[in-house]
Amino acid sequence: MTDMKTETKVPGARESGRTNRGDSSREEGGHTHIADGVVAKIAGMAAREIGGVHAMGGGTARAVGAVRNAVTRGSDSGSVSRGVAVEVGERQAAVDIDLVVEYGIAIQDLAAAVRRNVTSAVERMTGLEVTEINIKVDDIHLPDDDSEDEGESTPRVQ
Numbered sequence: 001m002t003d004m005k006t007e008t009k010v011p012g013a014r015e016s017g018r019t020n021r022g023d024s025s026r027e028e029g030g031h032t033h034i035a036d037g038v039v040a041k042i043a044g045m046a047a048r049e050i051g052g053v054h055a056m057g058g059g060t061a062r063a064v065g066a067v068r069n070a071v072t073r074g075s076d077s078g079s080v081s082r083g084v085a086v087e088v089g090e091r092q093a094a095v096d097i098d099l100v101v102e103y104g105i106a107i108q109d110l111a112a113a114v115r116r117n118v119t120s121a122v123e124r125m126t127g128l129e130v131t132e133i134n135i136k137v138d139d140i141h142l143p144d145d146d147s148e149d150e151g152e153s154t155p156r157v158q
Helices: 036-048 059-072 077-081 107-126 143-150
Strands: 053-056 084-088 092-102 129-141
Touching (some): 036 077, 036 084, 036 092, 036 107, 107 129
């Protein structure tokens, strides 16, 4: 019988036994470049996983996205990264996130949870060190906002 080692997970960039020769973007067999859009999508998905995040993006971005969804019948692939801006270097990434939060949620706790989840997802999936995550709360979603959007309110005058 031969001893075979089956690797059950992909080793992280920090676990792979990389040598510190000053050129961390060079790997055995080539160079890996991770685009800003990839990191933005990872960060956007991770932020949306946190309960209390109602929407992403400022008012203008959400309005443009709604129009785009109406025109393209909801096939907006850019909506995942809406409200997320990133700067990606060779070894590090910085993330800016615009949020709309649900009414009643503790904003500081929500921001801390978003930071933890985004940092974990980006570092795990890309191997990049997340240096900072700036969160801007653009709006708060009130429970009454849903009923106004449906247009079922009674008219004020007859």
